[in-house]
Amino acid sequence: MNDFVGTRDLIKLYARRDRVKLPVGLLIMVGIVASSVTGFAKLYTTAKERTDFANGVNGNAAQLFMYGPVVRTDAAGGLVAWRTAALGGLIIGLISLFTVIRHSRGEEETGRAELIRAGVVGPRAQLAAAVAVAVVGNVVTALYLALTMGFQGLPWGGSIALALGLGATGCVFAGIGAIAAQLTESARAARGIASAVVGAAFLLRALGDAGKHDLSWVVWLSPIGWTERLHPFADERWWVLLLAAATTALLTAAAFALNARRDLGAGLLPDRPGPATAAPGLRTPLALAWRLHRPALLGWSAGFLVVGAVTGGAGKSIGDQIDSSSALKEVFENLGGHGDLVDAYLATAMGTLGLLAAAYAVQAALRPYQEETAGRAEPVLATRTSRIEWAVSHLVFALLGPAVALAVGGLAAGLVYGASTHGIGHEVPRLLGAALVQLPAAWILAALTTALFGLAPRAVQAAWGALVVFLLLGQLGGAFGWNQKLLDVSPFTHIPRIPAASLSATPLLVLVLVAAALTAAGLAGFRRRAVGS
Secondary structure, eight states: OOTTTTHHHHHHHHHHHTTTHHHHHHHHHHHHHHHHHHHHHHHOOSHHHHHHHHHHHHTOHHHHHHHOOOSSOSSHHHHHHHHHHHHHHHHHHHHHHHHHHHHTHHHHHHTHHHHHHTSSOOTTHHHHHHHHHHHHHHHHHHHHHHHHHHHTTOOHHHHHHHHHHHHHHHHHHHHHHHHHHHHOSOHHHHHHHHHHHHHHHHHHHHHHHHSOGGGGGGGGGOHHHHHHHTOTTSSOOTHHHHHHHHHHHHHHHHHHHHHTTSOTTOOSSOOOOOOSSOOGGGSSHHHHHHHHHHHHHHHHHHHHHHHHHHHHHHHHHHHHHHHTOHHHHHHHHHHHOTTOHHHHHHHHHHHHHHHHHHHHHHHHHTHHHHHHHTTOHHHHHTTTOOHHHHHHHHHHHHHHHHHHHHHHHHHHHHHHHHHHHTOHHHHHHHHHHHHHTTHHHHHHHHHHHHHHHHHOGGGTTHHHHHHHHHHHHHHHHHHHTOOHHHHTTSGGGGSOOTTTSOOOHHHHHHHHHHHHHHHHHHHHHHHHSOTTO
């Protein structure tokens, strides 16, 4: 039998299963790019303003670390490429590798792959279909990105180059995800390995951009840096796309070679079985939940540490960049008042941390659903552990985990910014408070996830859709002048913009009450419904 027979039918099946997830990823990418185009067009209307801003970026190590350099300094397209190349590569890379792992290793772990292989399906068809869905998704995303930028007035050549660069980055990470799926027996472990590779790629790109000139070659070791080296809207280097295509082909071929060397359901890395009996510290549901949530909490906290430090490092010079644009200066003065431009920037940065914390909250709040669908919840609930006790043990980390991550990010920003201004004692409390004030909005997402888990478990993934809606409202709402009533749908709209504005307790209290009501409804629903329904 042909090794790839049935691939076409599996592509249709996987595309149907991802009919929501892939469009959500597409919306995120289009939203980021569209808001960048509109924002830069409004804020920097002359070539001199764009050049002054770009020179400020290229002279700031923190912003180079986060986004890379501006290659074309006098054109709006150059600023858009700077803003979206690294961030977009990171997002599309994660989406691509998660897609491949979900439809390859994830299918094997749940046992569905064995059922599919019992039919007229070749042994390599599932991996081929998983990679094909990810690649087609990246091609479609690149098409929409190019059209978005082109119809917004940017040069078509640069628009196509940037879109293809981001799509090619996604394809490379699809190949990395395919290899990770061959290594372990667990989809979770495969995602961890692949995510670590993405993090390393982003770090290599960041070190190469923020370091001295003798380290610039390091960027070539990172697929995330290749879009930057493509030079969209400047002297486009189209041959970089060939590098990405060749790398994707090699990684995919390596994944198929590894797939042929293992049995269905097995991984190439040896499995490490745990002890025959649980440790005394795992006697309670909360202790078990801590064991399950600990890796994610540590990983998210490390990410918040880096983002917070970069935010604080950029604070000292951000005022000069704001002064380079009268429109941008007016925007930040409206946010924070005259003379508080840096505070307004810091408030915006803390709002970004709040969105990231909300993503962590959704991930943590989804863990009970994952335990239930994997069949691990029933053995626990068969003991004296009550449903509410079990669900609350996970909910604790959905509520306190974001608090820990935000505290780490706020402390890092305060220490770095305070050190640069010789005012650590003054800045640390301000930025720590600015970070922690985002908590009620993140709790809304955790509570919404809990409500869906208890009342409509089949729709629980809609919590990610709600987060995307809030992200797009924040990214596009202000840039396109959307109605304030629409913007008020997002809980982040009601968060006081500390330290640029004064603290108002009323909206925070309302958000907490709404989160409490949603959580109570979700727990009540879970208590009544059948487990596994």
